[in-house]
Amino acid sequence: MDPILKGLNDKQIEAVKAVDGPVLVISGPGSGKTKALTHRVAYMMANGINPGHILALTFTNKASAEMRDRIQNLLKRRMDMPTIGTFHSVGLRILRREIGALGYSENFSISDSDDQLALVKRIMGELEIDPKRYNPRTMLNKISKLKTALVSPESYQPKDFTEKLVAKIYRLYTDELKRMNMLDFDDLIVLPVRIFKERPRVLAKYHAQWKYILVDEYQDTSHDQYQFIQLLAQKNRNLFVIGDDAQSIYMFREADIRNILNFQKDYPDAKVVLLEQNYRSTQNILAAAQGIITNNKSQFPKTLWTDNSQGERIVVKETLNERAEANYIISQIAAGLRQGRYLHDFTVLYRTHAQSRAIEEALITKGLPYQIVGGIKFYERKEIKDILAYLRFIHNPTDTLSFERIYNIPPRGLGPSAYKKIMAVREKNIFEAVKKTTADETKPDTPLKKFQKLMEDLRQTASEKPLTKTIGHIVEKINYEEYLKTLTVVKNAPENLEERMENIQELKTVARGYDGLDPDEGRGRFLEEIALLQDADRTKDETPRVNLMTMHSSKGLEFPVVFIVGMEEGLFPHARSVYQPHEMEEERRLCYVAITRAKERLILTHTKYRNIYGTTEVNLPSRFLAEMPQDTLDYQFLDPNGDEEIIKYEI
DNA sequence: CTGTCGTTTATTTTT
DNA sequence: TAAACGACAG
Numbered sequence: 087m088d089p090i091l092k093g094l095n096d097k098q099i100e101a102v103k104a105v106d107g108p109v110l111v112i113s114g115p116g117s118g119k120t121k122a123l124t125h126r127v128a129y130m131m132a133n134g135i136n137p138g139h140i141l142a143l144t145f146t147n148k149a150s151a152e153m154r155d156r157i158q159n160l161l162k163r164r165m166d167m168p169t170i171g172t173f174h175s176v177g178l179r180i181l182r183r184e185i186g187a188l189g190y191s192e193n194f195s196i197s198d199s200d201d202q203l204a205l206v207k208r209i210m211g212e213l214e215i216d217p218k219r220y221n222p223r224t225m226l227n228k229i230s231k232l233k234t235a236l237v238s239p240e241s242y243q244p245k246d247f248t249e250k251l252v253a254k255i256y257r258l259y260t261d262e263l264k265r266m267n268m269l270d271f272d273d274l275i276v277l278p279v280r281i282f283k284e285r286p287r288v289l290a291k292y293h294a295q296w297k298y299i300l301v302d303e304y305q306d307t308s309h310d311q312y313q314f315i316q317l318l319a320q321k322n323r324n325l326f327v328i329g330d331d332a333q334s335i336y337m338f339r340e341a342d343i344r345n346i347l348n349f350q351k352d353y354p355d356a357k358v359v360l361l362e363q364n365y366r367s368t369q370n371i372l373a374a375a376q377g378i379i380t381n382n383k384s385q386f387p388k389t390l391w392t393d394n395s396q397g398e399r400i401v402v403k404e405t406l407n408e409r410a411e412a413n414y415i416i417s418q419i420a421a422g423l424r425q426g427r428y429l430h431d432f433t434v435l436y437r438t439h440a441q442s443r444a445i446e447e448a449l450i451t452k453g454l455p456y457q458i459v460g461g462i463k464f465y466e467r468k469e470i471k472d473i474l475a476y477l478r479f480i481h482n483p484t485d486t487l488s489f490e491r492i493y494n495i496p497p498r499g500l501g502p503s504a505y506k507k508i509m510a511v512r513e514k515n516i517f518e519a520v521k522k523t524t525a526d527e528t529k530p531d532t533p534l535k536k537f538q539k540l541m542e543d544l545r546q547t548a549s550e551k552p553l554t555k556t557i558g559h560i561v562e563k564i565n566y567e568e569y570l571k572t573l574t575v576v577k578n579a580p581e582n583l584e585e586r587m588e589n590i591q592e593l594k595t596v597a598r599g600y601d602g603l604d605p606d607e608g609r610g611r612f613l614e615e616i617a618l619l620q621d622a623d624r625t626k627d628e629t630p631r632v633n634l635m636t637m638h639s640s641k642g643l644e645f646p647v648v649f650i651v652g653m654e655e656g657l658f659p660h661a662r663s664v665y666q667p668h669e670m671e672e673e674r675r676l677c678y679v680a681i682t683r684a685k686e687r688l689i690l691t692h693t694k695y696r697n698i699y700g701t702t703e704v705n706l707p708s709r710f711l712a713e714m715p716q717d718t719l720d721y722q723f724l725d726p727n728g729d730e731e732i733i734k735y736e737i
Numbered sequence: 738c739t740g741t742c743g744t745t746t747a748t749t750t751t752t
Numbered sequence: 753t754a755a756a757c758g759a760c761a762g
Contacts, residue, residue: 143752145752146751148751149751199752218745260746274752275752335749338748339749339750400747437748438748438749439747494738497738497739499739500738501739503738504738619752620752638748639749639750642751663748672749
C-alpha cells in the first residue's frame with residue numbers, strides 16, 4: 087500500500103484516491119477532514135501530478151498554513167508546493183496579473199471594512215440621506231450582498247424606494263473606489279470572476295495551470311466564490327470539495343449552503359464520500375449533537391459514529407445569575423486542575439462577546455490566566471490603523487479614505503472645512519490637491535501647510551529608507567506617543583499607552599521582513615499582505631491559559647473540556663434569529679458546532695437571571711437542551727437557597 | 738476647530 | 753452598561 091495512505095480509514099482512502107473528476111466529501115466534525123485533504127494532495131504529488139497544477143482554496147490563512155505544513159511533512163523529499171491559499175489571496179494573485187483588463191492600474195490598494203463604511207457614509211452625506219433613517223452599515227451590507235451575488239450597479243433593478251437609494255449609493259461607491267484605485271474584499275473574488283467571464287483566453291490560461299482544484303469548507307462558499315470555482319474547474323472537471331453542511335454557520339456573511347447541497351446536481355457524475363467516523367468526542371457528546379441537528383430540515387443525511395467510549399453525561403447546570411455561572415465554571419476548572427488537567431484544556435464558549443465579561447472578571451479574581459480568541463483583532467486597533475493609514479496614504483496618494491483618517495490625527499487644526507477645500511480641487515491625487523490648496527493660502531504657517539510639509543518629509547523618507555525606519559519616522563514626526571497619552575489620560579488608562587506602543591513595536595517586527603526590499607516595493611507588499619491578514623501571528627508566551635471565545639470562532643478546534651454558557655432562550659438561540667426559520671436552523675448548526683468541540687467533558691450552563699444591557703432578564707432554558715437525548719444529560723438545578731451558590735463555589 | 742454632553746443602540750465575522 | 757455618534761457651545 088502507498089505509505090501515504092497509512093493510518094487512514096477506508097472512507098478517507100476513498101476520498102484521497104479519487105483524484106480525477108468531481109468529488110464531494112461530507113466530513114462530520116472530528117472525522118479527519120484536514121487529514122483527508124492533506125493526504126490527498128500529498129498522494130497526488132507522490133503519484134506524479136505536477137504540484138504546479140494543483141490549487142487548494144481555504145477560507146483562512148491559518149487553514150492554508152496548516153495545510154501547507156502538513157503536506158510538507160508527508161512528503162519524502164522536498165518538492166515544489168502547490169498553490170495553497172485563501173480565496174482572497176488567490177483572487178489577489180490573479181488580479182495582480184490581470185487587473186489591467188479592467189482599467190485599474192497595478193498599484194491598487196485594498197480597503198478594509200472601516201474604509202468601506204467611511205466611504206458609504208461620505209456618499210450618503212453627499213446625497214443628503216439621513217443616516218438615522220438609513221443605517222450606513224445596513225446599506226453597505228446590501229451593497230456587499232449585491233456584489234457577492236454578482237449583481238453590478240448596471241444590472242441592478244431596484245424595486246422600491248430603499249432599493250433605489252441602495253442602487254444610487256452602490257453606483258457611487260463603485261465609481262469612487264475605482265477613482266481611488268482601490269478594491270474592497272468582495273472585489274478580490276468578483277473581479278477575477280468578471281475577467282474570467284469576459285476574457286476566455288485569460289481563463290484558458292488558468293485552466294492550463296490549475297488542473298486540479300480542492301476547496302476546503304465548501305459549505306461556506308458564497309455565490310461569487312462558487313462562480314469562481316466553477317469557472318476555474320469547468321474545463322478539467324477535477325474538482326474536489328470538502329465540507330459539512332451541518333457546520334454552515336456563516337450564512338449571515340453570504341455563505342450559501344445550497345452550494346454544497348446541490349453539488350451533485352452540478353456534477354451528476356460526482357463521487358460522494360461521507361466521513362462519518364468521529365475520532366474526537368465521546369458517544370454521549372456525539373449523541374447530543376446528533377439529537378440537535380436532526381431538528382433541521384435541509385441537510386445531507388449522515389450518521390456520526392465513534393469507537394470512543396460512552397463517556398460521562400453532559401452536565402446541564404442552572405445558576406442564579408451570570409456571576410454564579412462564572413463562579414461555577416471556575417469551580418469546575420479548579421476541580422479539573424486537581425485531577426491533572428491543564429488550564430488550556432478548558433474552553434468557554436459563548437454566543438456573544440458581551441458574555442465574556444463576567445467570566446473574565448471571575449478568572450481575574452481567582453488569578454487564573456486566560457486568553458480571548460478572536461475579539462479585537464491586531465490590525466483593527468486604532469494605533470495600528472492610524473500608522474497603517476499614514477503608510478497607505480504615502481503609498482497611494484489617491485487613497486482619500488486613508489487621508490480622511492489621518493489628516494487630523496493627531497489633531498493639528500484641520501477640520502471639515504479644510505477637508506472640503508481639498509476635495510473641491512482634487513483630481514485624483516490628494517497630495518497634489520493639498521499642494522494646490524496651500525498655494526492659495528497667504529499666511530506662512532497654516533495647519534495645512536504644516537501638514538503638507540510633514541507629508542513631503544514622510545514621503546521622502548518612505549521612498550529612501552527601509553520600512554521599519556519609515557514607521558519609526560512617522561511615529562516620531564507626528565508625535566504619536568504624545569497623542570496617545572492625551573487619549574489614555576482622558577480614559578484614565580495609562581497601561582493602555584504601554585500596550586499601544588508595544589503594538590506599534592509589533593507592527594515594526596512584521597515590517598522588518600520587508601526591509602530588505604526596495605522601499606516602494608516592500609511597502610506595497612507589506613500593505614497588501616496585511617490587508618489579507620486579520621490577525622498577526624504574535625509570538626505568545628507559552629503559559630497555559632483558559633480559552634474564551636465565541637462559538638463561531640471555535641469552529642475547527644477541539645478541547646478536552648468545553649463549557650457552553652448562556653444556554654437560554656433569547657441568547658442562544660439569539661432573539662434575533664427566533665422568528666426566521668432559516669436563521670433558527672443556523673443557530674442550531676452553531677449549537678452543533680459548539681457541542682462537537684468537546685472531546686471528553688461538556689458542561690452547559692444557563693442562568694435564572696441575567697443582566698443584559700443593565701437590566702435583569704429572566705430567561706427560559708434554551709430549547710436546544712430539550713432537543714438533546716435526555717439520557718445523555720445530567721441536570722443540576724438551582725438550589726432553592728440560590729444565594730449560597732456564590733460562596734459554595736469558592737476555591 | 739475642539740471638547741463635552743446627551744442620545745441611541747445593542748449577534749455571529751474565515752477575508 | 754457602555755460605546756459610539758451627532759449636536760452644540762466655547
